[in-house]
Amino acid sequence: MYAGKILRVNLESREVKVFEPEKSLYEEFVGGGGVAVNLHLKMESYKAEPFSKENPLIIMTGPLTASAFSCSRAQFTARSPLTYAWGESSSGGKFATYLKRAGWDGLIVEGKSDKPVYVYVDSSGAEVKDASFLWGKTTYETQEEIKKDEGDVSVAAIGPAGENLVRYACILVDNSRAAGRTGMGAVMGSKNLKAIAIAKEEKFTPEPKNIEEYRKAMNDLLTRFKESFMGKMLREVGTGGYVESAEMFGDLPVRYFTRGVFGKADKISSNYIVERYFEKHDGCLGCPIKCGKVLNYKGEKYHLPEYETLASYGSLLMIDSAEVLIEMNHLANSLGMDTISSGVTIGMAMYLTEEGIKDFGIKFGEAEKAKQLLEDIAYRRGIGDLLAEGTMRIEEKLGLEGIAAHVRGLEIPMHDPRAFSSLAVAYATNNRGACHLPHQMYNVEMGMKIKEYGIVSEDRFENKGKGIITAKMQNYAEIFNSLVMCVFVPAKPKQISALLSSATGLDYSVERIYEIGERTFLKKREFNELAGRGKEYDKLPKIILQPVEGGSEGNVPDIELQLKEYYEFRGWN
Ligand code: SF4
The missing domain is CATH 1.10.599.10 (Aldehyde Ferredoxin Oxidoreductase Protein, subunit A, domain 3)
Incomplete structure (x- = not known):
């Protein structure tokens, strides 16, 4: 169920083109990251300096987008400025569905604008618009401003971290979902691209080749998801319901990966948060689970932090206040920063300070300083300038070895190989x-x-x-x-096979x-x-x-x- 067209926008020449990929590309690689990596190889993005105009940002949907639940997701891809390797990060929200319904399987953004811009996309194509008035604004403010002008749009925006080329800057989509990893927000920032707004339209409607089979396959999968332990936990308390089990398994990283017991997992778990602050469910368009939660915290709307955030700002930094974690999560999202990489990087600064290797002026458990550091990183102020480079470069700069918790430059997430060997x-x-x-x-x-x-x-x-x-x-x-x-x-291969085959009419x-x-x-x-x-x-x-x-x-x-x-x-x- 492909629209068969990808929109190509050049920020420098302002040229907008339509590109129609070979059918075989979809058949052999399906969509999303699979199609994107082929396009990047063809465009030789691997040669491009990540912050140069030669590094295209390619955003792809998949064949089930705008049709199946839990497939309203877009894959943001580019050569990563954090790792210099393959960069990709997916995000939910409405973005992918709106893009597909506007008649586009994907969007390629090339070149670099000489001034801040945002790209507006609808079924007729794309327009590059002035974003000078948005530069410097948070992701939340940016979304709000664009919606005032453009009406019902889905917005993927960067915050100050992306503008300031923090190597792990993220893209925030529709206020609550993030393409968090590998610095895709910094790639947007390097192009002076503040946001991408997609209009809500009904230009393209995916039509499964075998509608009865498709419905059956979807219902089977939906039932399995809803009845699964994971589905129930996500519905009730989101991913953060795993915090206490993680500690039990030894999977919860503690004190910058140097301890195995936090002892206060119950204080930072989403069970604790949801019980006190839950307002409503929130999540990707069309998803019946809605693992996100809107919180009523201090009379304001906040979002429930994910497991990864509760651990990377909590146990990893020895911060045991769920309220502080709610605030840090909100701050990181508004600044447009990956919570995993920023948490691990701050953890490294705390560790180096406590071990007497390099004094960053921050120790484990110092929550207020950690919050301040998030801002300093986003604006590259003081030591924030070095921390904005990520753990791999900090280690290189300080001439250390084996301390930076990363692989290929990407900070290790909140699952510990000592708990699960593979x-x-x-x-x-x-x-x-x-x-x-x-x-x-x-x-x-x-x-x-x-x-x-x-x-x-x-x-x-x-x-x-x-x-x-x-x-x-x-x-x-x-x-x-x-x-x-x-x-x-929790899709089994047979269920994916049934979905894809009935959707496309091909034998998957x-x-x-x-x-x-x-x-x-x-x-x-x-x-x-x-x-x-x-x-x-x-x-x-x-x-x-x-x-x-x-x-x-x-x-x-x-x-x-x-x-x-x-x-x-x-x-x-
Ligand atoms: S479970 Fe959560 S992340 Fe997955 S599709 Fe639903 S709302 Fe989105």
Whole structure:
């Protein structure tokens, strides 16, 4: 269910073109990140300096967008200014659905404007508009201002962090959803692109080839999602309902990855927050779960922080006040900054200070200073200027080794490889750097089985076999990035096969889905090889390979063994 057209906007020449991709590109790579990586390879983005006009921002929807629940997601892609590798980040909200309904499968933004602009898109094309009056404004203010002028639009905006080229700046979509990782907001900032607004229209309506089969496949999946443990938890309290279990498993990073027990997980969990401040459910267009929550906090509307944020600003920094975390989350979103990378970077500053290695003037648990630091980073004030570069560059600048918690330059998220061994090889080989989403090995280690592909783990601490199941899971999970489907949907290969086949009228067997995923994963790897971010970056920092007390029981994953198995399985020498 493709519109068959991608809009191409050049910010320099102001030229707007329509590009019609070959049908085979969709058939072989489905959509989302799969189609985007092919376009980037063709445009040789891997050669581009990430902040140069040669680095295009490509935003793609998928074949089920504007039709299936939990597929109102857009994949934002570019060469990452944080990692210099493949950069991608997906966001929910209304953006993808509006883009598709306006008749566009995707949007390519090229060049660089000489002054602040925003791009307005509707079914007739795109217009580059002046955004001088928006420059300096927060993401929330920007959305509000644009909506005043443009009416019912979905807005993807950057904040001061993106403008100031903070390498992990994010894009905030429709006020509450974020394309958080790999610095896509900084890519927009480097183009002087403050926002993209998509008009609400009904130009294109996706029509499944086999409507009865499609409805049945959707209903099956919806029932499974609603009845799953994950679906129920997300509905009730969002992703932050996992905080206490995470601590039990030893999966909750504590004190910049140097401890295994926080002891106050109940104080920062979303159970605590929802009980006190819940106002209403919130989430992506068409999603029946709506894992987001709007809070009534101090008489104002705030958003419930995700698990990743509760941990990266909470246990990682030894901050045990849920109220502070609500405020920090709001601040980071309004400034337009990835909460994982900013949390880990502040954690590194705290760690270096406490260890007497470099005094950043901030220690663990200092919440007010952490809040101030978020602002200093966004505006690159004082030490914020260095911290805006991310952990990898801080380490390089200070001549240190093994302390920066990153892989390929992307800060390690809030799932610990010492709790779930396969996360070691998953992080080390993941194309966009240390990230938990594209493979979900923590779920596999907690019992999720994909039997069709032999993805099963019997022991979360075992190393043997983990290189193989991780490679298989990476291959399978790519389909979520291509669809673009929310990774929380517990879709089995057969269900994805039924959905895609009935939607397109083509035969997307369970085997074919795996092949597409593998092909896509390898294309992203190819991008990284060409960008000089290949095998030599397949490693973990020492800080994450020290035993800690608590739920991980002193386990340290054997990354060498896992990598050996992984390379053998992939046929790499
Ligand atoms: S579960 Fe949450 S992230 Fe996923 S589609 Fe629904 S609202 Fe969006």
